[in-house]
Amino acid sequence: MSVSAPKNERAFDPNASIVLVGCRGAGKRTLGFLGALHLRRRLVTEDHYFEKVTGLTRGQFISRNGKESFARQNADVFKRMLDSNRTGCIIECGMSSLAPEAQDALRAYSRTHPVVYIHREKEQISLLLDAADVEQLLKADEKHRECSNLEYYNLYDASGHGSSPASGSSTPGDAKQAGPSKLLSAREDFTRFLDLITGRGATRAWLESPFSVNAIPPEFRAYSYALRVRLSCLLDHPDLDWDDFEARGDCIELVVDTWPSDLHKIIARQVALIRRKLGVPIIYHVEENPRGERRRPPEEKNTMDAELLDLGLRLGVDYVSLDLQRDETLVNGVLRHKGRSKIIGNFWHMGIGALPWLDERQIENYRSARALGCDVxxxxxxxxxxxxxxxxxxxxxxxxxxxxxxxxxxxxxxFSVLGVRTPLQSRILSPVRHPDIENERDHLATVSTARGSFELLFRQFLLDPLQFYVLGSNVSYSLSPAMQTAAFDFAGMPHTFQAVTCSTLDDLNQICISDAFGGALLAAPFKVAIMPHLKVKSHHATAIGAVNVLLPLRGKTSTILDHANSRNKAGRAHAFFGDNTDWSAILTCLRRAISPRNYVQPSRTTGLVIGAGGMARAAIYALIQLGCRHVFIYNRTYENVVHVAEHFNSWAESQGITAGTQANGPHSEICRVLPSLLEPWPPGYQLPTMVISCVPATGVDGNLPADFEMPLDWLRSPTGGVVVELAYEPLVTPLVAQMHAFRESVSPSWVIVDGLEVVGEMAIEAFELMTGRMAPKRLMKEVGRKTWELQQQQQASTGAFQTGFA
Structure with a gap:
């Protein structure tokens, strides 16, 4: 009997408007604003739309026309709001969504549009609303599940996870270091959720940088590992250190193996925690026979399993694991509602007489799963x-x-009762366990860890030890070798990493032509000079006009995927690929440090970049990507900075990016040159709230040394701002010292980000580009700081000093 895939009823048009519903205080307005910025859509709010249609606020309308007339008008306006904004919008619904007419309209709308229920913990809503109202509101809020087709758990995380491990250190330059705000964490979580439900995330990452660890889904990588985590284990250990789960697998397989009370809320919270803490794809698996649960009649069990599987789809997980030997109605129901989640179709052959691999029925199993539209x-x-x-x-x-x-x-x-027979059997999504957590209830992954499995690939000569470098004219004291070597050891890679001083392209070429060359971080003078010699560049590197990561292309075919999956293998390089992690490291640090008061407004916010080299190019690009449309540049050598400004203005024009209109007239150019530190800040523009110093510790190739200080008149932003200093030797540059004094005596609203923070972020992304593996971020940052501290002790005794940013 032939099988076919049922119609996917949640495969909405990528541009279909997204509706947010939920209780008052759930955070819909904030999430709607963040989502609209991310997707570049219009934000439509129910209150504003009512006033736009009627010319009156709700209160004014009730006062003039009475409650009955308001109820009728409100229902009509609600329906019109949905109908007239069907594409390109984020629609935030108020409490009108609880009215029966609105619920009917939302149910109809959900057939063709994502309707997202925003769920927030009762404790957090209670902090915002009167206690007398909370219970009644939350009870009514349950109706939102009935008229929605997706669900987002708006997590409150008191741990403040994600702040730099160095935040509390006593290093001179890191006072008041910036950890990510709760708003930043929510933005990262929600935008990741939106990318998945609209289907744009992986595609955008691939187009921008095909070697990025997020650009290639785990099932298409050369090797990938699924870290199995049981729900029962998470509930038994509520104080788990999530940092210790970092980079333990390419994705997390959450196994629902127990059914406690309030199961839906518990699962939604665990999915939100994994998103927040680890940021990796989630495989959602509902175990067929949860241990410790009473045996239920088949119909009751199928109903429960169907609800749990649908919950995974509603939560927008990356993968749902579906056992195809289960009830046909259950299987078809999941396939109908899969949306953008991928389906892993499973066949488990249990018992002593398990179906042999070469039995024709195994081929038929694959055939039927393929016909059902399973993605894996x-x-x-x-x-x-x-x-x-x-x-x-x-x-x-x-x-x-x-x-x-x-x-x-x-x-x-x-597999056996001891675990997977050999880690090399499955090339992708191999089940692995956490090295320090013994899970007696999981017979599928009790032996292998991701590190052990990856180590075995080198011992079996399937992968090769390679040589990696940081290359430039002043790199002898670079922190990169220590950070990269620590990450190699963590991941089970026998690679080496060293700093080599060189200053000509011929010297660079001699290193890169080796069969054992794995990749390099580039410092001055190579970041711009290497560009004409690269066959392939990432979208970002092309826009910036500079690279800091150089990779060999060794694929057997000409496809980028083949080249990306040839990382960690030796051989002759056919050509080279260039990428830039400088800009994204700067962007990450800016996002962490920017206060809500200084949230970037494209029409008003201004940024200032000091310097005109490769790092300055990355800083300008980071500001543009952040939404800043007024970037000012200062450099001691005027000719150099004019060339950089012309490059970005030309690029912005090609992308349709303009500066808009200021008080002193329209300006299409987003980059403007400041000719002198003695002149006042240009009239008609806000004072800068983001300052990035991109000059090395000592003069190189005509660039000014890091002795820059800001004119005091340029520091008069009433809301303060962020200063990012990229040089870290010395850590307290004249600019950092100036800002410490200014913050203490004049304006405490300024945040200082030192060079160690930025170089740590650069190293993390570079590791992922060079190896294709997830980076142990916390470890790399800790090693970077400790190495810097050790260098300080050595320099104190020898009088040596470091230059550059690598």
């Missing part, structure tokens, strides 16, 4: 004894030759 097919087989690897390899070859492309990626392995 996973077949796991219980193995009582050792099985030959050649048999599983032969099965893979049969799949490859039997089915035409495109065919879903195959995950296939044997």
């Amino acid at each position: 097919i996973r077949i796991a087989r219980f193995c009582a004894g050792d099985s030959d690897a050649e048999i599983l390899e032969e099965f893979g070859r049969k799949i490859k030759h039997t089915f035409p492309d495109p065919k879903p990626p195959l995950v296939a392995y044997d």
Whole structure:
């Protein structure tokens, strides 16, 4: 009997308007604002739309026309709001969404549009509303689940996770270091959720930088690992250190293996925590027979499983694991509601007489899963004894030759009561465990860790030890070797990383042509000079006109995916790829440090960049990506800075980015040159709230040394701002010292971000680009600071000093 995929009823048009519903105090307005900025859509609010249509506020309308007339008018305006804003909007609904007519309209709207229920903890809503109203509001709020098709858990995280591990250190330059605000964490979570439900996230990441760790889904990587985490384990250990889960797998498989009371809320919170703490794709798996639960009649069990699986889809997880041997109605229901979530179709062959790999029924299983539209097919087989690897390899070859492309990626392995038989059986999504958590209830991943599995690839000569570098004219004291070496060890890679001083392209070429060359971080003078010699560049590097990461292209074919999956392998490089992590490191630090009062407003916010080299280019680009449309540049050598400004103004014009209109008239140019520090700030523009100093510790190639200080008149922003100093030797540059004094005596609203913060972020993204593996961020930052402190001790005794940013 042939099978076919049921229609996906939640595959909405990517530009379909997104509706937000939920209780008062749930955060809909803030999330709507963040979402509209991210997706570049109009934000439509119910209050504003009512006033726009009627010419009156709600209160004014009730006063003039009475409550009955208001109820009728309000219902009509609500329906009109949905109907007239069907595309390109984020629509924030007020409490009118609880009215029966509004609920009917939302149910109809949800057939063609995402309607997202914003769920927030009762404790947080209670802080915002009168206690007498909370219980009644939350009870009514349950109706929002009935008229929505997606759900976002607006997590409150008291831990403040994500702030720099160095925030509390006593290093001279890091006083009042910026950890991410709660608003930043919410923005990152919600925009990731929006990217998934609109289907734009992976596509955008691929187009911008195909070597980015987020650009290639785990099922299409050369090797990937799924860290299995059971819900029961999370509930038994509520004080787990989430930082210790970092980079333990390419994705998290959350196994729902217990059914406590208030299960829906518990699962939603755990999904939100994984998103917030780890930021990796989530595989959502509902176990068929939860341990410790009473046996239920088949109908009751199927109903419960269907609700739990639908909850995973509503939460917008990346993957839903679906057992295809389950009830057909349950399977079809999940496939109908899959939306943008990918489906992993499973076949578990249990017991001593498990179906052999080369049995034709295995081929038929793959065929039926493929016909159902599964995105990944996973077949796991219980193995009582050792099985030959050649048999599983032969099965893979049969799949490859039997089915035409495109065919879903195959995950296939044997397991026993001791765990997966061999970590090399499955190339992708291999189940692994956390090295320090013994989970007696999980027989699928009790042996292997991601580190151990990856180490084995090198021992089996499937991957090769490579040599990585930081290259430039002043890199001998770079922090990169220590940070990268620590990350290599954490991930189980026998690579080396060293700093090599060189200043000509011929010197650079001699290093890069080696078969063992893995990649390099580039410092001055190579960031701009290397550009004409690169075959492929990321979107960002092209826009900036400079690169700081150089990678060899070794794929057997000409496809970028093949080149990306050839990382960690030796051989002759056909050509080279260039990317830029300087800009994204600066952007990350700015986002962490910007206060809500200084949130970027494209028409008003101004930024100031000091310098005109490769780092200055990255800083300008970071400001533009942040939404700043008025970037001022100062450099001691005027000719250099004019060239940089012309580059970005030309690029912005090609992208349709303009500065808009200021008080002194319209300006299409987003970059403007400041000719002198002695002149007042240009009239008609706000004083800068973001200042980025991009000059090295000592003069290199005509650039000014890091002895810059801000004219005091330029520091008069009434809301303060952020100063990012990229040089870190010395850590307290004249600018940093000036800002410490200014903050203490004049304006405490300024935040200082030192060079160690920025260089740590650069190293993290560079590691991921060079290896294709998730970076152990906390470890790398800790090693960077400790290495810097050790260098300070050595410099104190020898009088040596460091230059550059690497």
